[in-house]
Amino acid sequence: MKSYLKTEIGVIEIIEENGSIISIAGTDEEGEEDSSPLLSSVKKELSEYFRGERKTFDLPLCPSGTDFQKSVWKALLSIPYGETRTYSEIAEAAGRKDAVRAAANAVGSNPIPIIIPCHRVVRKDGSLGGFSMKGGIETKKILLGIEEKNRS
Numbered sequence: 001m002k003s004y005l006k007t008e009i010g011v012i013e014i015i016e017e018n019g020s021i022i023s024i025a026g027t028d029e030e031g032e033e034d035s036s037p038l039l040s041s042v043k044k045e046l047s048e049y050f051r052g053e054r055k056t057f058d059l060p061l062c063p064s065g066t067d068f069q070k071s072v073w074k075a076l077l078s079i080p081y082g083e084t085r086t087y088s089e090i091a092e093a094a095g096r097k098d099a100v101r102a103a104a105n106a107v108g109s110n111p112i113p114i115i116i117p118c119h120r121v122v123r124k125d126g127s128l129g130g131f132s133m134k135g136g137i138e139t140k141k142i143l144l145g146i147e148e149k150n151r152s
Helices: 037-050 067-077 087-093 100-108 136-149
Strands: 002-007 010-017 020-027
Touching: 002 037, 010 037, 020 037, 067 087, 067 100, 087 100
Parallel strands: none
Antiparallel strands: 002 010, 010 020
16 A cells, blocks of 8 residues: 655655555655555654654554664664764664674665664764665755754
């Protein structure tokens, strides 16, 4: 099932499967929309996030990936709102401090950005690194800006 949400970073496509969110992605336009209580909840929580009213999400997630990717995505969920971590710190939190490049690849392949906050990961020198969602670094800057502004 799919739904769409217009936001300040563009249109977001939300995909639900078997009662869990499996994907969030930027898209150019809205398509045919399904409805479900979960999709409504996701749209509500994301709208609250973009208004600076929500700092955590309470949604069932089921991202598809390897065990290592899932451990990285779990580590991303522990990054507090308005804070950042380095790729090295994420690799260590995922149990493989020597696998920084693999952790960075896992961050970049996160299928549920924003909710699994890969935008909160930066390079060791503080530069933003990459961002796989539509809009790339500009989208990452917007998300970090929302959190910086509404941190307290």
